[in-house]
Amino acid sequence: MEKRGQFTNWAIELQSLAQDGLEYGHDRFDLERYTRIREIATEMMSAKTGLPIKQVKELFSSDDGYQTPKLAVRAAIFNDEKILLVKETTDEHWSMPGGWCDPNLTTTENCIKEVKEEAGREVKIEKVIALIDKSVNVHNQKRVERAINCCSVFFLCKELGGKFVVNTETTEYDYFDVDHLPPLSVNRTTADEVKMCLKAAHDPYWQVICD
The missing domain is CATH 3.90.79.10 (Nucleoside Triphosphate Pyrophosphohydrolase)
Known part of the structure; x- marks a missing residue:
């Protein structure tokens, strides 16, 4: 089985950290930063896959709470x-x-x-x-x-x-x-x-x- 590329792994890690931060963070400035990090991760995946931002968001970064499979x-x-x-x-x-x-x-x-x-x-x-x-x-x-x-x-x-x-x-x-x-x-x-x-x-x- 072919492994994910490093670029994809970086985007996935950024998305995961941002989602956890949005779930457990309280400071409004930190929440704004986590939101932007999540947007950047989504933009990275859109650039990698060629899919529209909206579709990538639905597939990649639409969950809430602690990230589980x-x-x-x-x-x-x-x-x-x-x-x-x-x-x-x-x-x-x-x-x-x-x-x-x-x-x-x-x-x-x-x-x-x-x-x-x-x-x-x-x-x-x-x-x-x-x-x-x-x-x-x-x-x-x-x-x-x-x-x-x-x-x-x-x-x-x-x-x-x-x-x-x-x-x-x-x-x-x-x-x-x-x-x-x-x-x-x-x-x-x-x-x-x-x-x-x-x-x-x-x-x-x-x-x-x-x-």
Whole structure:
């Protein structure tokens, strides 16, 4: 896996220090300084990625409080050795159903909700497959760089039924052979992750993978 560059690391550290300062600082002059440091870190990331300031702010420097990793979920659903994938509206590529965790739900509740919303399927959680750090580059395909690490919890799920409905996040669903996958949205799902999930489905003694 490719590591972040030093420029990105500097911007991330500045953003983290500024966010902590805004959370715990009290002096109004210090708060103004921390706000400006955060703006500079955002401008640095915009210059590095070529993304508009507004978009970088949403992805990179919009959190409050002490900085902790973001949490997301992905659901691995198999049928006759094929995995269920959904087609994302944002890039028209495919991924396992999932997304960011809502603050008022558990990780399993979030997984069940995301599958229902994106694939129209009712599922039962069978086991945790892995907790994967999604903040690094994979297979030389650049992920969105964020100020903090992003952890995805992969769940093996059993399909109970349901019906797909086109929605704001996905336009299609289908089952694919793991050796003949469609173009993947690599910020969400990689081929290695799909193969990992299939191994977990076959192994009754699977040990959870943690980064």
